[in-house]
Amino acid sequence: MFLGxxxxxxxxKGRLILPARFRDGLAGGVVITKGQEHCLYAFPxxxxxxxxxxxxxxxxxxxxxxxxxRVFFASAHDEVPDKQGRVxxxxxxxxYAGLDRDLAVIGAHTRVEIWDRxxxxxxxxxxxxxxxxxxxxxxxGGL
Numbered sequence: 001m002f003l004g005x006x007x008x009x010x011x012x013k014g015r016l017i018l019p020a021r022f023r024d025g026l027a028g029g030v031v032i033t034k035g036q037e038h039c040l041y042a043f044p045x046x047x048x049x050x051x052x053x054x055x056x057x058x059x060x061x062x063x064x065x066x067x068x069x070r071v072f073f074a075s076a077h078d079e080v081p082d083k084q085g086r087v088x089x090x091x092x093x094x095x096y097a098g099l100d101r102d103l104a105v106i107g108a109h110t111r112v113e114i115w116d117r118x119x120x121x122x123x124x125x126x127x128x129x130x131x132x133x134x135x136x137x138x139x140x141g142g143l
Contacts, residue, residue, distance in 0.1 A: 002107030007117060009101050011086075014094060018085040019105055022112055030087055032114070033076040037123060040089070040097050040114040045078065047110050089114065 006019035018026055029045035043051070055072070058065035077090050089099065097116060104120035106113045115123070 001109055002112050004107050005120075006105045008103055008105055010089065010094070010099060010103060013088070014091065015086045015088050016103065016105070016114065018081055018087060018112075020085070022105070022107065023081065023085045026081060026087075026112070029078060029080050031076050031078045032087065032089060032093060033072055034093065034096055035113060038097055038119065040093055040099075042087075042112040042114060043110070048076075048078075 002022055002025060004019075004021060006021075008017050008019065010016055018030075026042065026044055030042050031045060031048040032040055032042045033048075035041035052073075055065060055069050058069075060066065075093065075096070077088075077093060079087055081087050093099075097114065098119060099114070099116050102117040104115040104117045106115065106120070
């Protein structure tokens with residue numbers, strides 16, 4: 001399970017040093033792809049495969065599933081982190097997420113999200129207001 005918020009930087013070659021707490025979970029391979037709200041999702045390879053299996057079960061006649069699959073898979077980049085825990089974030093994904101130098105890398109349970117740091121801070125400030133209100137719909141029965 002991925003938890004917490006970390007604030008690494010991209011190096012000049014577009015590489016991200018994964019937070020130490022996330023390295024074991026991503027050591028066997030990571031798939032980075034477009035996420036919602038203009039962030040990137042980074043999945044351990046087995047979790048990406050689980051999602052791919054779910055998408056494969058959707059009929060090809062399902063228009064939304066086709067559209068989602070196209071973007072999700074076409075933008076995906078896979079690799080194994082190097083010995084320093086670095087992964088390259090391809091230019092097309094950096095452009096999509098508006099990544100320059102300062103990042104926010106957050107644990108989101110079964111995935112890691114990679115955000116431009118300012119975009120994350122803005123999103124968080126806007127979302128925290130409604131955090132308590134949405135818990136009832138997300139967690140039936142509450143905590």
